[in-house]
Amino acid sequence: MRYFGEFGGRFAPEVLMEPLIELEESYRKVKEDDDFKKELDYYRCEFGGRPTPLYLAKNLTREIGGAKIYLKREDLVHGGAHKLNNTIGQALLAKKMEKNRIIAETGAGQHGTATAMAGALLNIKTEIYMGVKDIKRQKMNVFRMELMGAEVHPVKSGSMTLKDAVNEALRDWAANVNDTYYLLGSVVGPHPYPTIIRDLQSVIGKEMRDQILKKEGRLPSSIVACVGGGSNAIGSFHPFLEDDVRLIGVEAGGRGIDTGKHAASLCAGEKGVLHGALSYLLQDDDGQILQTHSIAPGLDYPGVGPEHAFLKDTGRAEYTSVTDEEALEAFLKLSKKEGIVPALESAHAVSYAMKIAEEMERDDIIAVCLSGRGDKDVGIVKERLEAR
Amino acid sequence: MRISDKISELRERGEGALVTFITAGDQNKDLTVEYLKALCDSADILELGIPFSDPVADGKTIQAADIRALTNDFRVSDTFEIVERFKKESDKPLVLMTYYNSIYVRGMEKFLTEAKRAGADGLIVVDLPVEEGREYIERCRELNLQTIFLSAPNTSDERMREIDHATSGFLYLISLYGTTGARDEISKEAFLLLARAKRICKNPLCVGFGISNPKDAKSLIKAGADGVVVGSAFINIIGENKGRKETIIKLKKKAEELKDALKR
Numbered sequence: 001m002r003y004f005g006e007f008g009g010r011f012a013p014e015v016l017m018e019p020l021i022e023l024e025e026s027y028r029k030v031k032e033d034d035d036f037k038k039e040l041d042y043y044r045c046e047f048g049g050r051p052t053p054l055y056l057a058k059n060l061t062r063e064i065g066g067a068k069i070y071l072k073r074e075d076l077v078h079g080g081a082h083k084l085n086n087t088i089g090q091a092l093l094a095k096k097m098e099k100n101r102i103i104a105e106t107g108a109g110q111h112g113t114a115t116a117m118a119g120a121l122l123n124i125k126t127e128i129y130m131g132v133k134d135i136k137r138q139k140m141n142v143f144r145m146e147l148m149g150a151e152v153h154p155v156k157s158g159s160m161t162l163k164d165a166v167n168e169a170l171r172d173w174a175a176n177v178n179d180t181y182y183l184l185g186s187v188v189g190p191h192p193y194p195t196i197i198r199d200l201q202s203v204i205g206k207e208m209r210d211q212i213l214k215k216e217g218r219l220p221s222s223i224v225a226c227v228g229g230g231s232n233a234i235g236s237f238h239p240f241l242e243d244d245v246r247l248i249g250v251e252a253g254g255r256g257i258d259t260g261k262h263a264a265s266l267c268a269g270e271k272g273v274l275h276g277a278l279s280y281l282l283q284d285d286d287g288q289i290l291q292t293h294s295i296a297p298g299l300d301y302p303g304v305g306p307e308h309a310f311l312k313d314t315g316r317a318e319y320t321s322v323t324d325e326e327a328l329e330a331f332l333k334l335s336k337k338e339g340i341v342p343a344l345e346s347a348h349a350v351s352y353a354m355k356i357a358e359e360m361e362r363d364d365i366i367a368v369c370l371s372g373r374g375d376k377d378v379g380i381v382k383e384r385l386e387a388r
Numbered sequence: 389m390r391i392s393d394k395i396s397e398l399r400e401r402g403e404g405a406l407v408t409f410i411t412a413g414d415q416n417k418d419l420t421v422e423y424l425k426a427l428c429d430s431a432d433i434l435e436l437g438i439p440f441s442d443p444v445a446d447g448k449t450i451q452a453a454d455i456r457a458l459t460n461d462f463r464v465s466d467t468f469e470i471v472e473r474f475k476k477e478s479d480k481p482l483v484l485m486t487y488y489n490s491i492y493v494r495g496m497e498k499f500l501t502e503a504k505r506a507g508a509d510g511l512i513v514v515d516l517p518v519e520e521g522r523e524y525i526e527r528c529r530e531l532n533l534q535t536i537f538l539s540a541p542n543t544s545d546e547r548m549r550e551i552d553h554a555t556s557g558f559l560y561l562i563s564l565y566g567t568t569g570a571r572d573e574i575s576k577e578a579f580l581l582l583a584r585a586k587r588i589c590k591n592p593l594c595v596g597f598g599i600s601n602p603k604d605a606k607s608l609i610k611a612g613a614d615g616v617v618v619g620s621a622f623i624n625i626i627g628e629n630k631g632r633k634e635t636i637i638k639l640k641k642k643a644e645e646l647k648d649a650l651k652r
Contacts, residue, residue, distance in 0.1 A: 009520055010517065010519065010520060011488050011515045011516060011517070011520055012515060012517065013444065013445040013514055013515055013538075013540075014517060014537070014538040014539060014540045014543060014551075014562065015445075015540035015541075015542060015562060015565060015566075017517050017540075017543070017547070018540075018542045018543060018544060018547070019542070157451060158441070158442070163442065164442075167442055167443075167444050170444045171444060171447070171566070171567050174444075174445070174565060174566050174567055175565050175566035175567065176565065177542060177565055178542075178565070270493070271492070272489050272492055272493055273487075273488050273489045273492050273515070274442060274489060275442075275444070276515070278492070281489075283489070283493065285493070286463055286464050286490075286493065286494075287440075287464065287489045287490045287492065287493030287494065288440065288441040288458060289441045289442050289489075
């Protein structure tokens with residue numbers, strides 16, 4: 001399916017069209033292939049540490065005194081984020097397609113790290129594009145990527161963040177389509193990427209569903225996940241689309257939506273075409289893409305996955321935002337109360353979950369996708385605290 | 389004058405078409421008009437790029453030109469003004485090159501009618517493949533705007549047929565794998581693609597991406613291309629920022645050199 005309602009599509013330069021068609025066909029084949037599924041499952045469990053727990057954050061729940069808050073512990077996936085769910089799958093696909101080189105973009109460095117892991121594991125040469133601004137604020141991840149044998153290319157164009165890393169990765173791919181697999185990290189980009197990555201990340205929601213039924217005998221009333229490109233959110237939401245469960249995506253409100261310094265494409269954007277898909281974008285009235293801001297590098301992107309745009313317009317999911325400050329407070333609170341240091345990205349979801357838990361009944365259940373751990377962010381947080 | 393008519397006229401004379409590309413508003417819109425006029429002494433078709441913040445099909449040279457234009461608060465509507473002013477002085481065909489978002493955000497109908505009213509003869513939308521462009525193709529036909537689509541070295545025969553069918557004016561052959569930008573020599577893919585396209589396509593064929601010198605331009609015409617597109621070589625001259633007068637002299641000279649090589 002090339003479109004989600006009116007969103008998505010394949011708005012790509014001609015040189016990428018045949019590779020995208022080839023990717024779509026290869027994926028269609030492996031998707032139903034038992035050996036592929038078995039291999040993917042093997043690596044996800046034995047290498048990646050799945051299934052991840054669905055953990056009842058009882059201290060946090062008690063303190064807030066409302067709905068029960070469960071955390072889907074994607075921070076415990078090897079590498080420290082949900083990103084590996086996707087990279088292992090796509091790297092296996094790259095192998096099947098006989099591509100001997102993988103490229104990827106990265107913002108926070110989590111996708112770059114997870115790609116480097118998959119590359120090392122499957123012995124595929126890996127190169128990562130990363131904005132200079134992100135390289136500065138996520139130094140540890142850069143070094144991790146390099147340790148695992150990946151080459152990191154600094155991107156100096158535009159806002160020097162994730163958007164520009166995607167631009168450069170697309171340019172590299174155009175120049176090297178014959179031997180290179182572009183391993184996109186979120187549910188963005190031209191068809192079939194949003195579908196492939198959603199399928200691979202849906203493991204989060206599938207596990208969540210089994211686990212909550214086992215623990216509580218019913219589905220959660222709400223699922224909350226942060227949304228940058230939106231891969232952990234769509235992975236959490238997708239298996240619940242047909243159920244009576246509130247689905248809430250939390251975008252980066254930055255310094256506040258009114259200030260214009262944020263990355264909330266669904267809450268404050270307009271429809272447009274970027275990186276191969278029609279979706280909501282942060283752009284000016286002339287269609288030029290705007291610079292974004294978030295304390296969380298992984299959310300610092302002016303677009304969003306087309307399926308989220310569709311879920312927003314149909315009303316099936318709701319989207320909101322929390323500010324840098326609120327995310328930071330949630331980061332501190334979860335660390336202190338539960339002994340879990342969340343990624344700043346995930347802290348956005350935690351913040352909003354805490355907000356709504358308060359107004360909910362005690363027997364309500366909120367499942368939060370804790371998409372990553374916060375080791376990479378301690379530098380940023382320390383600076384912010386010292387500046388206070 | 390329509391693009392395809394121009395190419396037929398040149399064909400009869402045994403000449404290859406020189407298609408020159410520059411970015412609208414690079415420096416400022418007044419200068420863009422002057423640069424177009426300078427180029428059109430030798431150029432047969434003028435291609436004018438609309439700057440975009442995220443030009444993924446373009447290499448460093450055009451990216452830099454886009455940034456220069458956008459930093460000077462260039463608006464998409466300025467493009468139409470430039471075209472209108474240029475067209476008052478020349479009837480050479482002019483093609484607009486854009487990314488699809490500029491059309492989408494403005495509204496397809498508004499964009500196309502404004503382009504037509506300004507005097508544009510055709511459009512290239514680099515990130516709008518034929519399968520996403522049905523409405524666009526239809527509307528352009530009704531407005532008598534020619535739709536130039538691209539084919540790459542990896543475009544299959546079957547796909548190329550479809551692209552040719554959707555194309556009017558000329559088919560734009562991408563000479564290499566990658567983005568725009570001057571290269572020292574033409575890849576062998578360019579010649580393979582050209583040979584294949586000659587077999588498959590009904591439209592005139594112009595080759596672009598990476599062509600910057602008379603020798604390469606000539607060799608492509610000899611191999612059967614109807615024209616060549618040269619962009620980054622001109623934009624590099626503008627980017628040197630040596631002042632209006634010198635830039636104009638250099639642009640004229642470069643275009644003349646290239647055009648001479650395309651004459652028998």
